[in-house]
Amino acid sequence: MADDLTLDHDDPAAFVAGSVPGRPAGAAASYESGDSPRWTPHAIADVQAKAQLGRYQVRGFSTFQRNLPTLDDLVFVPATMTRLPLEGYREDCDTRTVLGDRPGLVENPIELDTPVYIASMSFGALSATAKAALGHGASRVGSMTCTGEGGMLEDEREASDVLVYQMTPSRYMLDLDHLRRADAIEIAVGQGAKPGTGGLLLGMKVSQRVADMRTLPVEVDQRSTVRHPDFLGADDLRVKIEELREAVDYRVPIFAKMGATRPRYDVAIAAKAGVDVIVLDGMEGGTNAAPELLLDHTGIPTIAAIRAAREALEDCGMADEVKLVVAGGIRGGVDAAKALALGADAVMIGTAALIAMGCNSPCFVEDYEAMGTAPGRCHHCHTGLCPVGIQTQDPELEARLDVDAAAERVARFLTATTMEISLLAKACGKSSVHNLEPEDLRALTLEAAAFTGVDLAGIDRPFDW
């Protein structure tokens, strides 16, 4: 309760003239609406929820952290007098992307028509229909997909021309046959949404088929291990990589995926351990389920991770041998082009691909409402009740997703994204999207300049530490 400011007309200091009845001068609106910057309605609700649940809250989607620096704090500075632009609608800009082409170690590097591909998302988190649609969509435009944690789903293998097989610490269904059917192997060390913890798939999504693939009881909450069972540090990882190369006869590249935490050191260690491709996932990366505190308060933003990772590769003399893939909150071609300019060789999209398929689309609105949400702001991936059949294992919900239509939307979105990257590259005078560089960017904020080393806009100088 605020101080009593009821007007005292006899008080010479009172704001009498023109005052609003019942609302004396000095009565802040915040007292009525309760908009404390610290005890926001969300903060109050969080305490109330935990007071009832007796544990942290879990949800899906991605971080709700509002204080993150983003790639929006950077702009491109296209060619003007110092360089020539390419004709945006006429001249070619090469988008071909090669990953894992380390000489002498990999027989079949990955060759894509675009620098953008679909992130690792498990069958289990996603429906089989969604996995198949992602595979078909990526294949239509020369891109690729990644299995994620739940093993290799036949629907996805058949749909995907190029498929990365992820080896997570839990090793669900990991066997020689699947390794040999993969076009690349990704050793998952962590993910941006929840670095330092293992996967989480709540019982509502552990259907019979998912359970069979993961050798789990049906409907248990599957919390995966965070550490790999048979290696600990980088020295062990080096031996593990050799084992995998032996298993697939040096045919395919080896990736390592990690959440962005200490990229300067983590990337250097992974490169030295012998991986061909490093996938760095910023804290904006999505997930089907995670403790909310991890989503919002662990890891570092994508914008802050890329330059450090690129410099790490250069510092250890491995920039020509090891490729860098960046992920985490990439929403389209603009973000992707900025990531490439900052030092990525390719970009992964997860949430954006799901949205392209139909996530948060305004269909089956009553089902969103039943969960207390609405199209455009749904983040209820963890419940398995996805109204559009993407993040579910319910056969009736899954049937709502038309594989062919969803695949086509993914294909068109990837095409549009590639087109956006190439348009920006051409404006900057680049005949290949891989020629984008930090000099093509300027920072709009001191923060973005400090995180990336990119010159501040206009003054064309870096942030001076």
Add this chain to the structure above:
Amino acid sequence: MAGHDPGDGGDVTAPAHSPAAGTGAGAGTEEIVEVGHRPIREVNADIRKAVARGSRVRVQDTLSRHNLGVALPEGADLVFEGSVGYYCGGLNNGATIRVERNAGWGLGEAMASGVITVDGYAGMAAGASMLGGLLHVRGDAGPRTGVAQKGGDIVVEGSVGFLSGFMAHAGRIIVLADAADAAGDSLWGGEMWVAGNIGSPGVDSRIVEPDAEEVASVEDLLSSLGVGDVSRRWKKIVSGQKLWHFESRDAQAWLMI
């Protein structure tokens, strides 16, 4: 924890005279592959070629090198005459492998089928995430034996180290001596059988009395492996199942978020 002397198995057996690799050997014959300081890629390629010819392979001068005999197919029959390093027999797909001395970390990791026998001791994470087959260690095995196991049997005639059976999903880990602390921690499924002492049971594990049929199955397996005096007072560790629904036991709670 009582150590277990694997006995004569620790000695290196003198190799039989046999044709060298690549000299026209074939089905029913025995070939020798030397390891020494050669590149592992070359060694494994020689092993695979000998296996493809149908030969039994004796691998000599192993020097505890890593990644020996990885990803071998059904029908392969190998003997490592010395000790091996990490991941020997990893991703085994049906091969029969014998290590006459000791094995390093990750012995038979992700094995789908086949038999791996170690006459000596095994290091950390023997049988990690194995899907099937049989892994038999005559001596002791290190920590995290059978971690993330998904199937098959692991038999350790000696003791196993800390956190063995951690987050195993299926299969059996059978220990004839002792199990160190945190035995069977966070099991989803699977079973850990211990004849000796258990340092401490792991989180969410439960020690139960096995029934007669289960005991007979375990003891039959041990008999088939030539283990004498298989009759023990077994303790079986299974999942306590308290962590099965740690986060979603109240489905209505999810609609609050």
